Amino acid sequence: MDNHLAEMTEAAKRILDTVPPSVTVVAAAKGRTPPEIEAVIAGGIRHIGHNYIQEAWESIPGFGSNVQWHMIGHLQRNKVTKAVRLFHMIETVDSIRLAKALNKHCAALDIVMPVLIEINSGREPAKTGVLPEEVHDFLPPLTDLEHIQVQGVMTMGPRFGDPENARPYFQATRQIFETLSISKIPGVRMHYLSMGMSNSYQIAIEEGANIIRIGTAIFGSRSEQGVDTATTPTHTGP
Numbered sequence: 001m002d003n004h005l006a007e008m009t010e011a012a013k014r015i016l017d018t019v020p021p022s023v024t025v026v027a028a029a030k031g032r033t034p035p036e037i038e039a040v041i042a043g044g045i046r047h048i049g050h051n052y053i054q055e056a057w058e059s060i061p062g063f064g065s066n067v068q069w070h071m072i073g074h075l076q077r078n079k080v081t082k083a084v085r086l087f088h089m090i091e092t093v094d095s096i097r098l099a100k101a102l103n104k105h106c107a108a109l110d111i112v113m114p115v116l117i118e119i120n121s122g123r124e125p126a127k128t129g130v131l132p133e134e135v136h137d138f139l140p141p142l143t144d145l146e147h148i149q150v151q152g153v154m155t156m157g158p159r160f161g162d163p164e165n166a167r168p169y170f171q172a173t174r175q176i177f178e179t180l181s182i183s184k185i186p187g188v189r190m191h192y193l194s195m196g197m198s199n200s201y202q203i204a205i206e207e208g209a210n211i212i213r214i215g216t217a218i219f220g221s222r223s224e225q226g227v228d229t230a231t232t233p234t235h236t237g238p
């Protein structure tokens with residue numbers, strides 16, 4: 001096997017060996033080729049995250065049913081028709097309008113889509129997500145939408161060189177998760193807390209994450225061409 005693919009398979013195995021079995025590892029596959037995605041599946045990965053509908057549309061249909069696909073990028077309403085056909089979970093619901101569009105298209109397919117609410121835990125102007133103080137008003141209207149089911153929350157959080165600095169944002173997100181869990185909003189099942197990336201997933205797990213989204217620690221660093229400027233650090237401190 002191609003050496004760089006073999007390395008990805010090994011990296012996937014290593015990550016899966018180091019995280020508790022209760023934590024779902026989503027391989028963040030933006031800019032990766034289908035053979036690279038195959039390589040991490042060969043390493044045991046069963047959840048793959050995509051940021052872009054176009055990329056997902058081109059690659060997902062070629063895979064079998066042993067993989068679950070997560071939408072982890074910002075979802076535009078005009079892409080919802082495709083998104084509901086491709087994904088098993090939408091992690092980035094951040095507006096009522098998006099939730100309603102998802103609901104409508106899932107109704108047409110007669111499916112119920114698990115969704116997470118994306119929280120902008122760092123209150124970063126350049127990032128999407130619901131602000132922490134707005135979550136409690138955001139959620140109740142979604143419970144009328146019968147074809148989506150809120151199953152948890154997701155956050156990116158500010159990116160730091162020292163992942164210890166991300167801890168307060170993970171703690172704040174966990175707090176929201178806990179509060180929503182005990183507030184017993186009808187129809188909401190708070191199962192998933194999705195946070196932590198390659199440099200921060202251990203800390204995220206310590207703070208209660210049960211979905212982590214890992215890109216570079218599995219696939220290696222991306223070529224200059226594929227670099228997503230949206231994930232470049234924009235924040236210098238809490």
Ligand SMILES: *Cc1c(COP(=O)(O)O)cnc(C)c1O
Nearest residue numbers: 028072197198213214215216217
């Ligand atoms: C790219 C990406 C990740 C993974 O980031 P790495 O630092 O490469 O692990 C996680 N979540 C989202 C939403 C991403 O876009």
